[in-house]
Amino acid sequence: MNMLFVLIIMSLVFLAGCIYVFFWAIRSKQFKELEIQGFSVLEKDEYESNESITKNTQE
Amino acid sequence: MSNASTTDNYCFHCGETLPLNGNIFAQLGSEAKAMCCEGCKAVAEYIATAGLTEYYQHRKDLPKKVEPSNLLEKATWQVFDEISLDTICNDKSEVLIDIEGMHCVSCTWLVQNKLQDLEELEVVSLDHQSGIATIRWNPHKNSLSKLLHTINSLGYLPHVLESDAEMRMELSNKHSENSLKRLVVAGLGMMQVMMFAVALYTGNEQNMETVYRRFLIWVSMLVTFPVLFYSGMPFLRHAIQSIKLKRLHMDIPIAIALLAAFSLSVFNSLRGNGEVYFDSVVMFVFFLSISRFIQEKVTRNMLSSRQAFARMLPILVAVEEGGETVQKPVNQIKNGELIAIPMGSVIPTDGIIQSGNSDIDASSLSGESKPIRLMTGNKVYAGMRNLGQPLSVLCTTDMKQSNISLLGQRLLRAKSVSVEDENFITRYVTGFVFFTLCLALAVFIYWFIFNAWEKGFEIALAILVVSCPCALAIAMPSSVASLTKYLHKLGIYVINPSKLFKLTNLSAVILDKTGTLTDTKNILKSSMSKDDEQKYLTYAQALANFTQHPKAKFLHNNVSSIEVTNIQEVKGKGVSGTILGVEYFLGKPSYTCKSENELATDISFGDGQELLLQWQGKENIRSGAKTLIQNLQQNGYEVYISSGDETQAVTTLASSLSVESFYSMQSSEDKLALLQSLQEKNSKVLCIGDGINDAEFLQQADLSISFTNASELAQAQADILVTGTDLSKIESLLDSATQLKTIYSQNIAWAVIYNVVMIPLAVLGFIQPWIAALGMSISSLFVVLNSLRLSKAPSIASTSSLKIASAL
Structure with missing residues (x-):
């Protein structure tokens, strides 16, 4: 049963970790605009491929 | 291709x-x-x-059509590089930009991604609801003009805003960030402590060893500490503040209950004997935080007065300096400078016409429906629009000292004063708080006399927690929030939700005339057969597409299959072009035909000899105006019309709408005076208006409504904005007031019944503190769920999303 002491303290450390992660997420504005977050994963198209296309069409 | x-x-x-x-x-x-x-x-x-073409696949809203005239050359922006900006830290400059046209998430994605290409530049914040971006960058690597040009090239119009500390505070949104953090700590902490509490309760029955019991109590205390003193801090702070101000606030019993329960629990765990209430404390803090968090979300401001100004005035103004014309940012215009006002442009400051004469639209300033003719020597005011010839104006004030700038500053000041809200709920809650405090104290003293202070304490605590006036306090905000959501679906935007509740007890309505009850339409007049009329109308439309003159705008028609050649635009006269071999003219009567018809507001179409078509601006009663007024009168509202227009026009309108009380030739001050005289007679007044001269009375009204196409200043002052021109939306708004009233009374009734039943039970000692905390939160939850019924609206498929679907 003495394991209980270790486990509970571990759970508290884990709790502190969770709170830290949450705070980090809030600070990096992930909760500010929930809709924008969906967009943030969209990457830009390959820059070069686009430029080459424009060049091709100009030629 | x-x-x-x-x-x-x-x-x-x-x-x-x-x-x-x-x-x-x-x-x-x-x-x-x-x-x-x-x-x-x-x-x-x-x-x-x-x-960034992915923008097209993911956008939910269509942007406005980009007028080529709104895309400025890179060199044009360079005048902004001369503005001195504060350097924040490490050589970085910061600027606030109001991005006109940025109104959805995909817009912000576009702007953010493009700006990130620029070197050493950081987009600090970008908010599509307010349209304001905060940008920080290194001025040695990039120039402000490059920044503005980039935003402009994406199709948006950037306005540089004067930033001050107050504005930055508003934007940083630190507040809501903190309350979210508090909520997270309270929620996670609560889960832990509840878990330990379950172990303790079951342990009590199965004779848990003391060492484990004490350990669990100590761990609970450890977790409760940050929950109470971090998450619960706003309540404690409020309580202290209101004690200092000698006012009873609902946070006082909350703070007393929290602190008393916590200190007794700490005391009991130190001496290793007696009850601990850590579970009740964390539960209470968590449920309080969650209801406060929801309340905070409800209030939000959209367009500030400052933005309203920026969007109304042109970005750049041509200033004549020693024979040369220089473009200057609008807020740099100084007294004594000579500025050029092109056709269609808004005059940025007060001044005197130096040369030229032109038709001026002052409708948003004065409410006068017809353009006025002004010439050399006449005074002009900021906010007037030049409809005709280019003018040269000598400024008589700095841009920041012009009449409307001063009006704006007045509005800004008044807003900060009128924040104080006094509704009867707050007063009721105060009385209730006093009652529960006395009751808890009396019960405690009673048991103390009988030598059972621990029992007395537990009961007193249960009374304070179970009677928490949260349900009462959120009855109004939650129903308002939910109605706001419903109205949004109808195209009615509630800007100031705290005032929405006033809907339920209005007694009088003051309406503006021009732009509110009426709009100006160009009525076609001709003396030929329908077929010919239609033919020439399509010709005129084809020709109108080639001019940007504001007067010809109503003829603009993109679906034109007629080929026009040989197009010529003569400034101040009109436009001409050849259609099927015949030359046609569109513009002033003296230009289009040989007649001597000199009506300034007319626009005509002719072949150079004969007048074929002519249009006359005519004031029209807007659709729904009549039924709106009828309904208002039937429902017992006193209806007033207050207009800046001449007596004749107002009288005609009032009689056709059968309104008996009307006032004409009203200045901004007169309108305000009318409102105040009604308010002195204890009327609750709804004001509806759209002009700059309506801004002041919109702000002072008990509730005010404006339109999304109204002048920006009026929009910034209105509590509610209605989209489109259909006045019937105002009717549905007033209808929803009845529903709001019903739901609200239900909420209040529930809160009262709950307290009447629970408080006696608590006094008699039937309720333990943790049950009290649960009961309190269930009663709040009931109120929130009941309010949610208001947001159930028939889901209207938004026309804009249909438009996108077909466009892609």
Whole structure:
């Protein structure tokens, strides 16, 4: 049963970790605009491929 | 252009109908897409070269059509580099930019991604609801003009805002960030402590060893500490503040209950004997935090007065300096400078016309429906629009000291004063708080006398927690929030939700005339057969497409298959072009035909000899105005019309709408005086208006409504904005008030019944503190759920999303 002491303290450390992660997420504005977050994963198209296309069409 | 997509008739960028003879295509990657105009084409190609075409796949809303005149050359922006900006830290400058046209999430994605290409630049915040961006960058690497040009090239109009500490505070939104953090700590902490509490309760029955018991109690205390003193801090702070101000606030019993329960629990765990209430404390803090968090979310401001000014005035103004014309940012205009006002432009400051004469539209300033003719020597005021000839104006004030700037400053000041709200609920809650405090104290003293202070304490604690006036306090905000959501679906935007509740007890309505009850339409007048009329009308429309003159705008029609050649625009007269071999003219009567018809507001179409068509501006009663007024009168509202227009026009309108009380030739001050005289008679007044001269009375009204196409200043002051021109939306708004009242009374009834039942039970000692905390939160939950019924609206498929679907 003495394991209980270790486990509970571990759970508290884990709790502190969770709170830290949450705070980090809030600070990096992930909760500010929930809709924008969906967009943030969209990457830009390959820059070069686009430029080459424009060049091709100009030629 | 073999693979050009011409399958549908909408502009790929803005979704407007394409001109039939249009052959504008933008090269987006490997595809060519049809565009409605050069402006949209330029923007679409810019987006494509930046590699951001994904914008088109993911956007939910269409942007406005990009007028080519709104895309400025890079060199034009350079005048902004001379503005001195504060350097924040490490050589970084910061600027606030109001991005006009940025109104959805995909817009912000576009702006953010493009700006990130610039070196050493950080987008600190970008908010599509307010449209304001905070940008920090290194001025040695980049210039402000480059920044503005980039935003402009994406099709948005950037206005540099004067930033001050107050504005930055508003934007940083630190507040809501903190309350979210508090909520997280309270929630996670509560889960832990509840878990230990379950172990303790079951342990009590199965004779848990003391060492484990004490350990669990100590761990609970450890977790409760941050929950109470971090998450619960706002309640404790409020309580202290209101004690200092000698006012009873509902946070006082909360704070007393929390602190008393916590200190007794700490005391008991130190001496290793007696009850602990950590579970009740964390539960209480968590439920309180969650209801406060929801309340905070409800209040939000959209367009500030400052933005309203920025959007109304032109970005750049041509100033004549020693024979040369220099472009200057509008807020740099100084007293004594000579400025040029082109046709269609808004006058940025007060001044005197130095040369030229022109038709001036002052309707938003004075409410006068007809343009007025002003000439050399006449005074002009900021906010007037020049409809005709270019003017040269000598400024008599700095831009920041002009009449409307001062009005704006007045409005800004008044707003900060009128924040104080006094509704009867707050007063009721105060009385209730006093009652529960006395009751808890009396019960405690009673048991203390009988030598059972621990029992007395537990009961007193239960009374304080169970009677928490949260349900009462959120009855109003939650129902208002939910109605706000419903109205949003109808196209009614509630800007100031805290005032929405006033809907339920209005007694009088003051309406503006021009732009509110009426709008101006150009009525076609001709003396020929219908077929000919139709033929010439299409010719006139084809010709009108080639001019940007504001007076010809109503004729603009993108679907025109008629080929016009030999187009010539003569400044101040009109436009001419050849259609099917015949030369036609559109513009002033003296230009289009040989007649001597000199009506300034007229626009005519002719072949140089004969007058074929002419239009006359005529004031029209807006659709729904009549039924709105009838309904208002039937429902017992006193209806007033207050207009800046001349007596004749107002009288005609009032009689056709059968309104008996009307006032004409009213200045901004007169309108305000009318409102105040009604308010002195204890009327609750709804004001509806759209002009700059309505701004002040809109702000002072008990509730005010404006329109999304109203002057920006009026919009910034209104509590509610209605989209479109249909006045019937105001009726549905007033209808929803009845529903709001019902739901609200139910909420209050529930809160009262709950307290009447629970408090006696608590006094008799039937309720333990943790049950009290649960009961309190269930009663709040009931109120929130009941309020949610208000937001259930028939889901209207938004027309804009349909438009997108067909455009893509």
